[in-house]
Structures are given as C-alpha cells and as structure tokens.
Amino acid sequence: MPLRFYNSLSHQVEPFEPLTPGRASLYTCGPTVYNYAHIGNFRAYMFEDLLRRTLKFCGYDVKQVMNLTDVDDKTIRNSIQAGKPLRDYTQLYKDAFFEDLQALRIEKAEVYPAATDHVPEMIALIQTLMEKGIAYVGDDNSVYFSIARFPAYGQLARINRDEMRSGVRIKNDEYAKESAADFALWKAWDEGDGDVKWDSPWGPGRPGWHIECSAMAMKYLGPSFDLHTGGIDNLFPHHEDEIAQSEAATGQKFVKYWLHCAHLMVEGQKMSKSLGNFHTLREVFAKGYSGREVRWVLMATHYRQSLDFSFQSCLNARTALQRVDGLVARIRNEILPLSSADKAGVKIRLDEALAEFAAGLEDDLNISAALAALFNLVRDVNRMLDAGELAGPPADQVLAALRRMDSVLGTLDIDKAADGVPADIQALAEERQAVRKAKNFARADEIRKELTAKGWTVEDTPAGPRCKRLA
C-alpha cells in the first residue's frame, strides 16, 4: 500500500502523490516565541517530526519549513513589559524552543524563517492582493482581506459565511472593516506597539499573523507545495486565511495536503495557556521524566486522536521503553555464537516485522500498528534468545531492524552506550558474583542491599551480572 494521509481539505484518506516525485515539501506552523512552549504545543511538533521521519523512511527527500512568529500582539506586549527590545526578548524563547526540540529528539527542519526577517516579502504579497482588488485599506489605515471578493473562502473549514455567528463579538477595530469576518493583512501602528514598526505603502505598522505563513511558505517552497500541518485549532481561521491570501494572490492551488493534529488534553480539557492548565517541558523534566519518555508519550497516540496527558502515561512510557532497552542489552551482552542459529528464519521474521511497521506508518501514520509490530518483534526475539536460537550475525540483523524502526521512532537508543557503571558499583557486583559462586548467599544479599542503597540493582544473566540504575 502506498503512503497515504487524511487530508483535512477532502476529509478523506488520500494516497500521497507529491508534486515532484520523490520529494516532499512540508510547511509546519511553528511557535509564537513569547513564552516557553508547553507540551501541548510540542505534541504538534512531535507529530510533524513523525511525519517528516516517515516521509524519509518511505524514501522521500524532505524539505521542511517551520516559521517562528516573532512579532504579534503577545510578543510586543510581553517584550514591553520585560523592558527589552522585541528582538532580544524573542531570541530568549527561540533559543529555549530549540533546546526543547533537541530534548525531544525532534529532527531539525531545513529552514526556520522568522517573521521579522520577511516583512518585505509580506508587503509584496499584500501589494499583489491590493492590485487585484481583493485587499483594501480600512478606516484605521490597516489593510484587510475582503472575504467577499474571494468566493472560495471557507473550503478548508467548510464554513459558510452566512452561518457564522455574528454580532456576538464586535471589537473596536471591526468598525474599520467592510465585513466583520475580514481579517488583517497589515496592522497599522499604534502607541501600544512601542517602537515595533515597519514602513509600508500604507504607513507604519506590522504584518498580520496569517500573511507571514503565506509569504514564507511560498518563498521557500514555491506557490504550490505538498503538505501543510498544524494543530487542529489552526484550521480556522489561520489556515483558511492562508489559503485565501495565497490562492487569491497566485491563482494557484496553495497546498495539496493539509494535516492537522488533535489537542493534548489535561483532565479532559485542552491544554492551553489561557486555561492555565499547561505544563512546560521543563516542568516535566523537573519531575524526573526524560525527553525520550515524553517523546514516547506524545508520539504513541495517533495524531488525530486527542491525547490526555498524565504523569502516569510518562511512567507507562518508561516501562515500555525499558522493555526495548532490555532486549537491546540482551543482544549486546548475552549473545553467544550458537550453532543452532537459523539465519534465514531470523531474516524472514525481521522482514515481516519491518513490513508491518511500515504498513502501519503508511496508513496515515498509524503509530499504534507500528508499535505493535515493534513489540511483537521484541517478544519473538526474546523468545529466540531464551531458546538459544539466536547467534552473532543474525543478532546484528535484529539490531539493524530496530535501528531502521528507530529512524522513525527516534527513541529506542539502540546505539547509545549504556550508562557507565561507576567503578565502585562494578566492584561490588563482581564481589557479589564471587561470593555467589562460593555459595555465600547471605553476603550476596547484603551486597544487593548495598547496591540498592546506592541506587543500583543487579540482574544475574548467563553472561554475568548486569548493573542497572534504578529509575
């Protein structure tokens, strides 16, 4: 089966057929850098990482662009409050964002354009819309997109303008618009913006939010590209408006496949800054959970399924990962050359597991199916090890298969050196092994207690004692 995705535009799963065979162009809506991102935000970036890695797994050359929104109401407001220039203020959170991505083992995109570096491109795009008569200058000197002059508006969100709830919210600036649903392309400067402003044909001001993604996506990926993603909350109005701006300007199809991930929930409610029910990655780490554990939690539920976050799920991730770690350690430590190894049989089993793994991912990133393939393989390889049916070279093939899976999962640590065992711990383990051989089990148990007190445990394996740090 070919790679296929659920397209928000068609509400159907469709085969992925990129505009250029073998290449995938991907625009992923990035963070607004006014604060630390919370793990709900990272769920989206995690989904995008899974998408990116799956595309690569399936053989595509991926070009991914992720924007950094470094000018908007919140960045301006917070930087003024902090008494810092906008650029310095946002740099802080840009840096934090990249640190967090790295902690979650999220692969870097090819381009991370910042909005403030692309104002000329945005002005040019707005000018095109003005020339086409689709944009207009409002009474407040801001520039607005006229939805009435773009009949295709609403194609993504399936929103019928006539049925939009109206009259409920009339903000001040809406008196400046022809229609309440029109959205700002360019926001005229006012005192609240401090010294944050750019010159434009319509006077000083700053770009609207939606225009940034259109301008930067088209700059780096062209007027028409393959995939555009984000959280489901961006579907409307953000993505709808992006389509409107871009397609009105170019007359071309903007994006072929729109993918949206569901929300991360906390106790049944969406995690969000405004509800105050969020955790930053840093907070989760402070509670003792690792990046790979959080990565696992965020990744292990299908992206279109809302995911209720809990620390219990982090603990579950820990034990699930320990299961895989255990197998890798067995292969590395216990493998002995045995004559009964069935090389061909192992190869067949591995090919089957990889095929199931790939089939899951190809089916709209069905991670549950992919992980089931992984765990079924783990069980079978453990079984082979127990039966003495796995020897050196086929064991290397197992590691190769796990490595291949990990090119997508990014969390298995196949080749990460095990935690170094401190000399004193190692010495105790060896002493214990010696007294066990002498059948001095009282002393052996004493040593086990000493090790526990030092935060270590020891497992007796056919290849000798193995020290493990207690979680």
Add this chain to the structure above:
RNA sequence: GGCGGGGUAGCCAAGUGGUAAGGCAGAGGUCUGCAAAACCUCUAUUCGUCGGUUCGAAUCCGAUCCCCGCCUCCA
C-alpha cells in the same frame, strides 16, 4: 446555533462487514540460591444505549445519551 472529532478490558489504544492487535497494570506458572529480566497461560462472548440491514456488524443505516474541540489569540 453552525462545523468537526470521540465514546472498545482496571488504564492507554488499534481494528470500518467475517468472528476483538499492542502497551501498562493484575493473577498463576517456567526459570532463578533469592530476585530481576525474559518466556508461557489467564484477564472484553464483547466494542455508550436502543432499533434496523445482513448468513454474519465494534465496523453499514436510523434514533438517542454523553464527552471534547473550532467558530476569538491558540499547536
């Protein structure tokens, strides 16, 4: 009100017509000096509820209850 997503074991979660994957937790067993790990067995006659279609439905149709999201900045 409009649009969209979801209700599957103690928990998480696949499965869109053919008789319920996988993970966590739990029980018993094998192995072990003890343990851990690993393996084996068991743990939903049942998929929110009620009807209908069908030889057959968690899967299709109708009705109904509940939860969540978007429609306002939001991943």
